[in-house]
Amino acid sequence: MTPDPLAAIAARAIxxxxxxxxxxxxxxxxxxSLCARAVTPAGPVAAVCVHAAFVxxxxxxxxxxxVKTCTVVNFPHGREDADAVTAETRRAVGDxxxxxxxxxxxxAWLSGRTAAARAVLDAARQAAxxxxxxxxxxxxRLLTADAIGSAAEAAIAAGADFLKTSTGKTPVSATxxxxxxxxxxxxxxxxxxxxxxxxxVRTTAQxxxxxxxxxxxxxxxxxxxxxxxxxxxxxxxxxxSRGSAAAAPASRGGY
Numbered sequence: 001m002t003p004d005p006l007a008a009i010a011a012r013a014i015x016x017x018x019x020x021x022x023x024x025x026x027x028x029x030x031x032x033s034l035c036a037r038a039v040t041p042a043g044p045v046a047a048v049c050v051h052a053a054f055v056x057x058x059x060x061x062x063x064x065x066x067v068k069t070c071t072v073v074n075f076p077h078g079r080e081d082a083d084a085v086t087a088e089t090r091r092a093v094g095d096x097x098x099x100x101x102x103x104x105x106x107x108a109w110l111s112g113r114t115a116a117a118r119a120v121l122d123a124a125r126q127a128a129x130x131x132x133x134x135x136x137x138x139x140x141r142l143l144t145a146d147a148i149g150s151a152a153e154a155a156i157a158a159g160a161d162f163l164k165t166s167t168g169k170t171p172v173s174a175t176x177x178x179x180x181x182x183x184x185x186x187x188x189x190x191x192x193x194x195x196x197x198x199x200x201v202r203t204t205a206q207x208x209x210x211x212x213x214x215x216x217x218x219x220x221x222x223x224x225x226x227x228x229x230x231x232x233x234x235x236x237x238x239x240x241s242r243g244s245a246a247a248a249p250a251s252r253g254g255y
Contacts, residue, residue: 006204006208006241007241007242009207009208009211010204010207010238010239010241010242011042011043011238011242012211012221013204013207013208013211013229013234013238014040014043014045014235014238014239014242015042015043015044015045015223015224016046016211016222016223016224016227016228016229017046017228017229017231017234017235017238018045018046018047018048018049018070018196018198018228018230018231019034019037019038019045019047019048019049019231019235020048020049020168020198020230020231020232021034021049021232022049022050022051022072022075022076022167022168022169026050026051026054028054028057031050031054031057031058032057032061034048034050034232035048035057035058035061035062035067036061037235038062038065038067039065039067040235040239041239041242042238042239042242044065044066044067045067045235046067046224046228047067047068047069047070047098047099047228048062048068048069048070049070049072049099049101049230050069050070050071051071051072051075052071052073052091052092052095052097054071055071055092055095055096055097056095056096058096059095059096068098068099068132069096069097069098069099070097070098070099070100070101070132070134071092071097071099071100071101072100072101072103072136072167073085073088073089073092073100073101073102073103073124074088074102074103074105074120074124075101075102075103075136075167076103076167078103078104078105078106078107078108078136078138079105079120080105080108080113080116080117080119080120082116082119082120082122082123083123085102085120085123085124085127086123086124086126089102089123089127089128090127090129093127093128093129093131097131098131099131099132099133099134100124100128100131100132100133100134101134101135101136101164101196102120102121102124102133102134102135102136103135103136103167104117104120104121104135104136104137104138104151104154104155105117105120106137106138106141106142106151107141109150109151109154110141110142110147114154117151117154118154121135121154121155121158121159121160122158124158125158125159125160132161132162133159133160133161133162134160134161134163134164134196134228135155135160135162135163135164136164136165136166136167136198137152137155137163137164137166138165138166138167138170139165139172139174139175139181139182140165140166140170140171140173140175140178140199141172145181148178148181149181149184149185152182152185152186153185156185156186156189156193160193161193161194162193162194162196162228163182163185163186163194163195163196164195164196164197164198164228164230165178165179165182165195165196165197165198165199166198166230167198167199168198168199168200168230169199170199173198173199173200174197174198174199174200174201174210176209176210176213179195179210179213179214180213180217182195183195183213183214183217184217186218186226187217187218187219192225192226193226194222194225194226194227194228195214195226195228196227196228196229196230197210197228197229197230198229198230198231199230201229201230201231201234202231202233202234202237203234203237204237204238204240204241206234207229207234207237207238210229211227214226214227
């Protein structure tokens, strides 16, 4: 029997998924349920991404699974307070976070206060102490190719391991156009840099489009070291495309 190409790419997308819940009303039970879903019939997702208060819970629940614990700092507004970002990041690392997603101060960037924005990224990079650092550019607010491109270059210069499209908290989140700009910036880097798309990615067809774009721009079949989806609702769609049932009831919200 010929392998189903959709099933194969769905399995690859699951391995690239940061299963996410970043709701204001998240609680212990919801995050525990999220962690239970992280090891699927198609294998583990890349990471579980939650608010910082739930990092210790995720570390315990995911121990030995191969799934990383990710959290957000300076989220979602992207303030210009580098000292606060340092404190948040250090606390998250101390609690066991493997990955940090920090929001670029995009309002400062747009208004020309680029030094303040860069200082926040530098603070996060230093405080992350070698952990994977993803910089959220909020491309739906930066809007133009020039603003997105210059912010991406600044994030790479600050030591970002991934460029991330969005917080998922604005009217415009991930788009193929913004992802293309980030992928091109990553491809130009003189070191490996990945891209994470977040916000509004809910169907297998969308996931396939993003993966094919990433493959084309970065060269070859990308894996979770170079490409991620930040989503919660996407998982069930991907499992259905493989003919698998959901691992556990889906959590509400997230991205």
